[in-house]
Amino acid sequence: MEKRNVYMDYSATTPLKGEVLDAMMPYLKENYGNPSSIYSKGIESKEAIKQSRTKISRLIGSKSDEIYFTSSGSEADNWAIFGALKGNGKHIVTSKIEHPAILNTLSYLETKGYDVTYLDVNESGLVNPDDLEKAIRDDTALVTIMMANNEIGTIQPIQKLVKLAHDKNVLFHSDAVQALGNIPVDVNKLGVDMMSFSAHKIYGPKGIGALYIKEGIEIENFVYGGGQENGKRAGTENVPAIIGFGKAAELAMNCLKEHVCHCLDLRNYLADELYAAVFDSHVNGTMLDRLPGNLNVSFDYAEGEAILLMLDYMGISVSTGSACGSSDSVPSHVLTAIGVPESRIHGTIRFSIGCFTTKDDVDYVVKAVKEVTKKLKELSPLK
Amino acid sequence: MNMYNDIVMDHFMNPRNVGEMKEPDGIGIYGSPTCGDLMQIHIKIEDDVITDAKFKAYGCGSAIASSSMATTLIIGLKVEEALKLTNGEIVDKLEGLPEAKIHCSVLADMAIKKAIFDYAESNDKHYDALKGFDPYEMQEEEHVCICGKDEES
Numbered sequence: 367m368e369k370r371n372v373y374m375d376y377s378a379t380t381p382l383k384g385e386v387l388d389a390m391m392p393y394l395k396e397n398y399g400n401p402s403s404i405y406s407k408g409i410e411s412k413e414a415i416k417q418s419r420t421k422i423s424r425l426i427g428s429k430s431d432e433i434y435f436t437s438s439g440s441e442a443d444n445w446a447i448f449g450a451l452k453g454n455g456k457h458i459v460t461s462k463i464e465h466p467a468i469l470n471t472l473s474y475l476e477t478k479g480y481d482v483t484y485l486d487v488n489e490s491g492l493v494n495p496d497d498l499e500k501a502i503r504d505d506t507a508l509v510t511i512m513m514a515n516n517e518i519g520t521i522q523p524i525q526k527l528v529k530l531a532h533d534k535n536v537l538f539h540s541d542a543v544q545a546l547g548n549i550p551v552d553v554n555k556l557g558v559d560m561m562s563f564s565a566h567k568i569y570g571p572k573g574i575g576a577l578y579i580k581e582g583i584e585i586e587n588f589v590y591g592g593g594q595e596n597g598k599r600a601g602t603e604n605v606p607a608i609i610g611f612g613k614a615a616e617l618a619m620n621c622l623k624e625h626v627c628h629c630l631d632l633r634n635y636l637a638d639e640l641y642a643a644v645f646d647s648h649v650n651g652t653m654l655d656r657l658p659g660n661l662n663v664s665f666d667y668a669e670g671e672a673i674l675l676m677l678d679y680m681g682i683s684v685s686t687g688s689a690c691g692s693s694d695s696v697p698s699h700v701l702t703a704i705g706v707p708e709s710r711i712h713g714t715i716r717f718s719i720g721c722f723t724t725k726d727d728v729d730y731v732v733k734a735v736k737e738v739t740k741k742l743k744e745l746s747p748l749k
Numbered sequence: 750m751n752m753y754n755d756i757v758m759d760h761f762m763n764p765r766n767v768g769e770m771k772e773p774d775g776i777g778i779y780g781s782p783t784c785g786d787l788m789q790i791h792i793k794i795e796d797d798v799i800t801d802a803k804f805k806a807y808g809c810g811s812a813i814a815s816s817s818m819a820t821t822l823i824i825g826l827k828v829e830e831a832l833k834l835t836n837g838e839i840v841d842k843l844e845g846l847p848e849a850k851i852h853c854s855v856l857a858d859m860a861i862k863k864a865i866f867d868y869a870e871s872n873d874k875h876y877d878a879l880k881g882f883d884p885y886e887m888q889e890e891e892h893v894c895i896c897g898k899d900e901e902s
């Protein structure tokens with residue numbers, strides 16, 4: 367088998383699209399003006415940021431001044447949570463399968479006297495709306511539930527969940543970092559009050575994210591300083607990254623339909639071929655409400671890191687249960703929450719397909735996985 | 750670029766002494782209480798010398814590499830010498846493992862001790878270095894699920 371480089375970890379990050387880099391280039395070179403300066407060089411930067419904001423707002427169906435730039439999706443999540451805590455709200459509702467940017471922020475708040483309810487999910491990874499309804503209390507300040515999961519790709523019924531929260535006058539935030547660019551995201555239709563995004567998951571640059579805050583929703587400012595981001599999040603703007611984010615959003619909007627079909631076709635092909643090629647494999651989560659490019663598979667008799675390393679050796683980049691867990695052996699909280707037994711969690715690989723994945727890539731990955739799992743099974747004392 | 754050095758990768762990609770024996774003199778199976786991974790070793794002993802060793806492992810790259818390295822280290826050693834082998838020495842021979850992966854090398858170390866213990870028990874042998882070593886108690890305390898299947902049923 368001829369060695370081939372295949373990147374199949376688009377949920378971790380995506381390569382920068384050429385058009386995005388081209389759009390950013392001038393702002394890394396000659397257009398270095400500070401957007402707050404009032405001479406031409408500054409005004410040019412300011413104008414470019416404005417256009418970027420508009421492009422992103424079009425992708426999510428918001429007004430452009432409802433978009434606030436942050437350094438990352440994690441920062442947007444932090445801001446949404448800390449920002450929503452004011453008055454007597456002492457309680458937050460979330461799910462058990464959130465990103466660490468949510469879960470670790472909430473567990474910090476628990477040490478500060480806040481109360482958090484972690485909703486269970488079913489074996490597909492879905493939150494039960496009835497559970498949410500029951501969990502909301504008089505002192506609930508915020509509900510935060512992700513739109514699509516980073517490990518198993520489950521897409522939550524956000525619209526329904528938002529309605530339940532709003533019926534009880536509670537703010538709703540959703541982390542849509544994995545969803546953006548991969549499924550339609552329309553903030554008005556969903557009804558969310560706040561939503562987090564990140565550019566590097568949609569073929570834009572790293573180091574730039576955004577928080578959507580619905581007009582009329584008042585949350586605390588996050589960074590004090592200059593008047594950037596309407597005075598809510600100070601700091602000189604990361605102009606080239608913002609321009610890249612805007613361009614990536616524009617491209618995502620233009621090709622959303624094709625992108626979804628492309629990923630879905632290849633993902634389903636990968637799932638079918640893997641199932642046929644590797645006898646002891648099991649797909650985690652649901653095939654229905656799932657991000658088009660995501661496939662999460664457990665293999666018996668082969669441990670995840672060992673599979674990952676051998677695939678890496680063959681030129682393939684994938685991740686184990688969770689990219690953030692690559693240096694420790696704590697089993698994934700998401701797979702635990704959907705009831706995958708611990709022994710199986712150990713042998714889990716996440717494949718995520720994107721824009722540049724080809725059918726040949728999938729064929730190569732299937733062959734490689736077959737070879738690797740066979741080799742590891744021979745090595746394994748488990749029967 | 751890799752999270753492991755070349756020696757570790759070599760032992761991981763081309764593990765030495767993989768397999769099982771028809772009639773081993775000692776069998777050691779040890780499951781890591783930290784991660785549930787598993788190492789099994791079969792040894793042959795003649796005149797108090799380990800003449801052969803074969804292993805199988807379910808685990809991460811570091812577990813496989815250190816098990817492989819450990820077998821190469823003990824073959825040809827006197828039993829007493831093999832018992833002195835520590836996981837630290839295995840790590841040294843591999844020229845280092847990432848901090849979070851040090852515990853994986855314990856698998857090999859413990860499995861070897863258990864295999865020798867098994868041999869000693871069935872051949873009524875006594876080794877000083879085995880004093881106080883009780884694998885039965887150990888595994889129960891740490892509650893290791895060997896096959897990984899019992900929690901499913």
Ligand code: FES
Pocket residue numbers: 695781784785786808809810811812850852853856
């Ligand atoms: S993580 Fe289990 S042996 Fe390395």
